[in-house]
Amino acid sequence: MKTRREFIKISAVTAGALTVMQPVMSWSPDFLKKDIEPLDESKAQRFPTFCEICFWKCAAFTYLNKEGKIQKIIGNDNDPSSNGRLCPRGTGGVGMYYDDDRLKTPLKRVVDGEGKHHFEPISWDEALDTIADNMKRIAEKYGPESMALLYHASSGSYFKHLLEAYGSHNVAKPSYAQCLGPREAGFVATFGMGVSSPEPTDIKNTQCLVLIGNHVGENMHNGYVQEVADAIERGVSIITVDPRFSTIASKSKYWLPIKPATDLALLLSWIHVLIYEELYDKKYVEKYTFGFDELKAHVKNYTPEWAYTKTDIDPKDIRNSVYEMAKASPAVIVHPGRHTTWYGDDTQRIRAIAILNALLGSFGKKGGFYFAETKDVPEFPSPPYPHPRWTWKEITKKTYKSAGTGISNDLIKASLPENKSEFQIKGWLVVGTNLITTIPDMETTIKAIKNLEFIAVVDTMPMEITAWADIVLPECTYLERYDDIRSLQHRIPNIALRMPAAEPRWESKPGWWMAKQLANRLGLAEYFAYETVEEELDWKLKKLDTSLEEMQKIGVKLYDKEKELYLAEDEDFYFNTDSGKIELYSLDLEAKGYDPMPKYTDHPQPDFGFYRLNYGRAPMHTFGRTINNPNLVDLMNENKLWVNPKVAKIWGLQPDQEIWLKNQDGKISSFPIKVRITERIRHDSVYMVHGFGNTEKELTRGFGRGASDSELITRVKYDPIMGGTGMRENFVTFLLENPHKQAAETKKQEAIS
Ligand SMILES: Nc1nc2c(c(=O)[nH]1)N[C@H]1C(S)=C(S)[C@@H](COP(=O)(O)OP(=O)(O)OC[C@H]3O[C@@H](n4cnc5c(=O)[nH]c(N)nc54)[C@H](O)[C@@H]3O)O[C@H]1N2
Ligand SMILES: Nc1nc2c(c(=O)[nH]1)N[C@H]1C(S)=C(S)[C@@H](COP(=O)(O)OP(=O)(O)OC[C@H]3O[C@@H](n4cnc5c(=O)[nH]c(N)nc54)[C@H](O)[C@@H]3O)O[C@H]1N2
Ligand code: SF4
Ligand SMILES: [Mo]
Numbered sequence: 001m002k003t004r005r006e007f008i009k010i011s012a013v014t015a016g017a018l019t020v021m022q023p024v025m026s027w028s029p030d031f032l033k034k035d036i037e038p039l040d041e042s043k044a045q046r047f048p049t050f051c052e053i054c055f056w057k058c059a060a061f062t063y064l065n066k067e068g069k070i071q072k073i074i075g076n077d078n079d080p081s082s083n084g085r086l087c088p089r090g091t092g093g094v095g096m097y098y099d100d101d102r103l104k105t106p107l108k109r110v111v112d113g114e115g116k117h118h119f120e121p122i123s124w125d126e127a128l129d130t131i132a133d134n135m136k137r138i139a140e141k142y143g144p145e146s147m148a149l150l151y152h153a154s155s156g157s158y159f160k161h162l163l164e165a166y167g168s169h170n171v172a173k174p175s176y177a178q179c180l181g182p183r184e185a186g187f188v189a190t191f192g193m194g195v196s197s198p199e200p201t202d203i204k205n206t207q208c209l210v211l212i213g214n215h216v217g218e219n220m221h222n223g224y225v226q227e228v229a230d231a232i233e234r235g236v237s238i239i240t241v242d243p244r245f246s247t248i249a250s251k252s253k254y255w256l257p258i259k260p261a262t263d264l265a266l267l268l269s270w271i272h273v274l275i276y277e278e279l280y281d282k283k284y285v286e287k288y289t290f291g292f293d294e295l296k297a298h299v300k301n302y303t304p305e306w307a308y309t310k311t312d313i314d315p316k317d318i319r320n321s322v323y324e325m326a327k328a329s330p331a332v333i334v335h336p337g338r339h340t341t342w343y344g345d346d347t348q349r350i351r352a353i354a355i356l357n358a359l360l361g362s363f364g365k366k367g368g369f370y371f372a373e374t375k376d377v378p379e380f381p382s383p384p385y386p387h388p389r390w391t392w393k394e395i396t397k398k399t400y401k402s403a404g405t406g407i408s409n410d411l412i413k414a415s416l417p418e419n420k421s422e423f424q425i426k427g428w429l430v431v432g433t434n435l436i437t438t439i440p441d442m443e444t445t446i447k448a449i450k451n452l453e454f455i456a457v458v459d460t461m462p463m464e465i466t467a468w469a470d471i472v473l474p475e476c477t478y479l480e481r482y483d484d485i486r487s488l489q490h491r492i493p494n495i496a497l498r499m500p501a502a503e504p505r506w507e508s509k510p511g512w513w514m515a516k517q518l519a520n521r522l523g524l525a526e527y528f529a530y531e532t533v534e535e536e537l538d539w540k541l542k543k544l545d546t547s548l549e550e551m552q553k554i555g556v557k558l559y560d561k562e563k564e565l566y567l568a569e570d571e572d573f574y575f576n577t578d579s580g581k582i583e584l585y586s587l588d589l590e591a592k593g594y595d596p597m598p599k600y601t602d603h604p605q606p607d608f609g610f611y612r613l614n615y616g617r618a619p620m621h622t623f624g625r626t627i628n629n630p631n632l633v634d635l636m637n638e639n640k641l642w643v644n645p646k647v648a649k650i651w652g653l654q655p656d657q658e659i660w661l662k663n664q665d666g667k668i669s670s671f672p673i674k675v676r677i678t679e680r681i682r683h684d685s686v687y688m689v690h691g692f693g694n695t696e697k698e699l700t701r702g703f704g705r706g707a708s709d710s711e712l713i714t715r716v717k718y719d720p721i722m723g724g725t726g727m728r729e730n731f732v733t734f735l736l737e738n739p740h741k742q743a744a745e746t747k748k749q750e751a752i753s
Helices: 004-011 029-035 094-098 124-142 156-166 174-191 222-234 263-276 282-288 292-298 304-311 315-328 346-359 392-396 408-413 442-451 511-521 533-543 548-554 587-591 645-651 739-752
Strands: 045-050 059-064 070-075 107-111 117-121 147-151 208-212 237-241 254-256 332-334 427-431 454-459 471-474 486-488 494-496 556-558 611-616 640-643 658-663 673-677 685-689 731-735
Touching (some): 124 147, 147 156, 156 511, 174 346, 254 315, 263 292, 263 304, 304 315, 640 645, 658 739
Parallel strands (some): 208 237, 454 471
Antiparallel strands (some): 045 059, 494 556, 658 673
């Protein structure tokens, strides 16, 4: 087995890889010391869990020390998602439990005579009664459909059940329209099935991995990083397309520093070369695909020479990189990415990626994409849900015909005062999503909130979103609670249990308990017909050939496979599309009035003196949810702005100089950000890690640290097919003096005169 040090090697670019490179991050020796603090596992008490620091949900055990206090979280060896190893954030999850800035009691917003508000602690009874009363009132006045749930925490599943029992299906997660929605829509249109999570990419067996803006190593999805680290060791050809010299770019055979927003040109030219140089998998294409001739005619003029004029990538590199893929075919993966809401034409970009995989014969083949399996978890018996008069589909599906789930930004729009349609949202339940920084164009989100009749927020921390709540409910952390059973797709079907390792601190409570309490108050008790969550889980686990007692010991259970991982030679296979084949030409998109094949369109580029705002992940943080975590703040406590040396010279910027940013719409960052001068970013862009620049003063470690990309994302490019919010068409310029000081002084002057 690999040591932790080997595992994290991929995140720290080794010295000498390239002289222009600095380590992406230096793995603090302190962190490693903390990590190898002696723990006698044989004596320690341990409780199974799965991690909530990101959505990979690695299974682990929480260990208590001799005093019975939580000391450490260690990966569960039987978990296919983590293979017994956690990423630094997962290990640092303990800090979430010990964070004294946590929400401690239910709170209510109190507005004084001058219109100023503050929060007052209240009892659980008062908090739950207030929420239930408001939900009843909204149901009577407008119908239960006018209540929406926006969630992104595991406990959200209990609230979803509550809302559906109450009569509303207006439920959305930011992981769709702000994240992986375009990828799912693009794969569904091509293969008749989405990608889902964890991505069923057969990296273990691949010979060529193509990453398009997918910055694995900074994006720390655990099992994925492990497989890529192994692939690097095996000498697999990696082709990285990224305007930024990312960690993985430094490990790649080809780094194609693409001009931002032009990926579709590159993808179409790759398709052109595969077809016109007859390098595609002819047998596979003939057997499984539909629309090859149309595709061939469509890409006729998309030559590498044409793509060069769009992408800045040398036609020689375009050809050589696609020859590399063809050589490896079918053991090649053109990775679909995960956060794919970039420029608005994102479903079509992913379509091009899907088409490339089809031409390379990699879908359903060893070293390409495997067929993943998921264990179905039975529902605890409860009455059928009432039939809602309308759902998110009425709001979303007329415009975004291929939307696969509810869309958070559409539910937000349906809450605006200017929405005069019959489909109006009047109240929100928000569970574990910091909507203010998560949904682009925060002013619209705030305007919607101001128009709501009621908003309750369930969170663990005081965050930007909790500041807008009428009622705040403090959830205990994942280390202090049960949650629904984790069932993830994988090579092997598997389930995992989360159970508490400690009592909830202060008055915090688990989400399932809150949902059940609300159900009681709403007359929906029969939907939660168990005394304790242990009873509910045990019932489900017994149907899954195990029990709560057994799962409390093992944490993860693996099941026999029922499906083959790959297509057999010449196997007939029905794809769930209109033609029953892999659609290079999409009949469904055509019928809905969209382009059946992806077309290239130019996107705006920044004006003189402006730079494209690019953002991404850092290995030791997850969005804004970790920026106050004492363990993780130790590793990185602010973000910096990556600026190309040429640009720095024009502006006379020095390393670590603090500057403010102003975007194309005049929006100015609340806080300054330090400059990091590096060749690793193109001259037309700047880059920062998302999640910093928090404006919540109660966060003693997170407040005002670095700058927030979210504040500067005021322009949104909606994907016409599935409604995703393209966020990468925002441009910023630099302010070298504190603009807020100037503004304050002007105000003072005006007051005096
Ligand atoms: N500007 C910008 N916007 C983005 C992105 C970006 O890179 N830049 N990324 C997009 C992507 S890919 C995604 S997936 C989304 C993510 O969007 P979110 O999941 O909303 O992101 P976070 O900022 O982590 O907010 C999580 C919230 O949940 C709370 N929380 C943490 N644990 C728990 C828990 O156990 N229970 C409860 N009740 N609450 C909890 C945290 O305190 C925090 O308030 O953001 C999207 N939006
Ligand atoms: N440590 C850590 N890991 C995480 C997360 C986290 O918060 N922290 N979040 C998880 C989640 S929810 C998600 S969705 C994933 C997201 O992870 P990815 O899917 O990898 O993220 P993206 O934001 O799409 O990719 C960011 C990269 O795209 C590049 N890029 C920007 N513009 C362009 C362009 O026009 N073309 C190309 N080709 N590249 C471009 C940026 O330079 C950057 O390297 O990460 C996951 N993993
Ligand atoms: S990848 Fe890291 S943060 Fe995400 S679930 Fe796994 S251990 Fe937790
Ligand atoms: Mo995401």
